[in-house]
Amino acid sequence: xxxxxxxxxxxxxxxxxxxxxxxxxxxxxxxxxxxxxxxxxxxxxxxxxxxxxxxxxxxxxxxxxxxxxxxxxxxxxxxxxxxxxxxxxxxxxxxxxxxxxxxxxxxxxxxxxxxx
Amino acid sequence: xxxxxxxxxxxxxxxxxxxxxxxxxxxxxxxxxxxxxxxxxxxxxxxxxxxxxxxxxxxxxxxxxxxxxxxxxxxxxxxxxxxxxxxxxxxxxxxxxxxxxxxxxxxxxxxxxxxxx
Numbered sequence: 593x594x595x596x597x598x599x600x601x602x603x604x605x606x607x608x609x610x611x612x613x614x615x616x617x618x619x620x621x622x623x624x625x626x627x628x629x630x631x632x633x634x635x636x637x638x639x640x641x642x643x644x645x646x647x648x649x650x651x652x653x654x655x656x657x658x659x660x661x662x663x664x665x666x667x668x669x670x671x672x673x674x675x676x677x678x679x680x681x682x683x684x685x686x687x688x689x690x691x692x693x694x695x696x697x698x699x700x701x702x703x704x705x706x707x708x
Numbered sequence: 709x710x711x712x713x714x715x716x717x718x719x720x721x722x723x724x725x726x727x728x729x730x731x732x733x734x735x736x737x738x739x740x741x742x743x744x745x746x747x748x749x750x751x752x753x754x755x756x757x758x759x760x761x762x763x764x765x766x767x768x769x770x771x772x773x774x775x776x777x778x779x780x781x782x783x784x785x786x787x788x789x790x791x792x793x794x795x796x797x798x799x800x801x802x803x804x805x806x807x808x809x810x811x812x813x814x815x816x817x818x819x820x821x822x823x824x825x
Binding site for chain 1: 744752803816
């Protein structure tokens, strides 16, 4: 597609349920990032995939959070046993070059998660 | 430790005036890149400008310029001739480069700019 696509755009779930958020990066982009943005706050780094390298999971807040990237393209962020504090906008971004160059990030429109 | 510091939670500027948004960063890596993004109320993240640590000149993109002071670890964004459409959150971000490749982009907490007619 022309840009980074995220789905769903909005998700309302009950506390304790699992959710999956999907990101389809720009074709050809080797790097993919997940960030979390709580209301009125900055972007919190979660996880970073670069090519075939092991992902940088250093930003994941707990073991309830996991992500995978299949075939070097689509990524899924999974949150298990959701808590109210997980409510936020989850932003995905991709870039053409994760090593060297400016590596400008192109962002999707985000998935807004609300945990009741 | 905070790698990106934006000390101005909110700023006001009169339309057509220039405004400077502050950003300081912390790194011991000699190779890094600095970015500014704009986030309007719609929520999209819009890339504005990039400055590499080895760039000799300050980056400029239209009405945006980056006042890069390497010794002070400062990368302030200057917006000239402010427009009402410039009202948004502005985020400064940094990526460090290592032998293994780039690190993830780390963002500051942002500055909310309001342009007054």
